[in-house]
Amino acid sequence: MKKLTLNLTVYGGISVLGIIFKLFKKGIADPVVEETKSGSFSYDFELEPDTEYDLYIIGSNPISENKRTIIKLDHDHFTFDPTSDKNPVTKTGKAYLVTYSFNTN
Numbered sequence: 001m002k003k004l005t006l007n008l009t010v011y012g013g014i015s016v017l018g019i020i021f022k023l024f025k026k027g028i029a030d031p032v033v034e035e036t037k038s039g040s041f042s043y044d045f046e047l048e049p050d051t052e053y054d055l056y057i058i059g060s061n062p063i064s065e066n067k068r069t070i071i072k073l074d075h076d077h078f079t080f081d082p083t084s085d086k087n088p089v090t091k092t093g094k095a096y097l098v099t100y101s102f103n104t105n
Contacts (some may be wrong), residue, residue, distance in 0.1 A: 001080075002104040005073070012024050017095070020034070020035070070088055
């Protein structure tokens with residue numbers, strides 16, 4: 001198994017609507033993992049080697065002046081699709097959608 005850790009840090013309070021993350025294997029409509037959180041968290045995925053995945057993170061920032069969310073993936077040398085968002089990425093707006101497509105090699 002290959003390890004992927006999703007680290008999400010919320011500044012300025014907690015998410016207004018929540019933070020949803022879903023992990024899919026390429027070509028399969030049902031998520032492997034689907035969770036909802038309200039504030040900062042870390043989540044460890046145990047993934048199959050040589051498999052393609054899509055990770056979607058949908059959320060909202062707190063209602064405060066200094067609101068922001070930092071999303072960072074720690075991984076074991078995965079290959080990311082060029083269409084993936086930056087890693088790490090900082091989101092400062094009201095809401096966000098962050099996507100990662102990768103192969104666990």
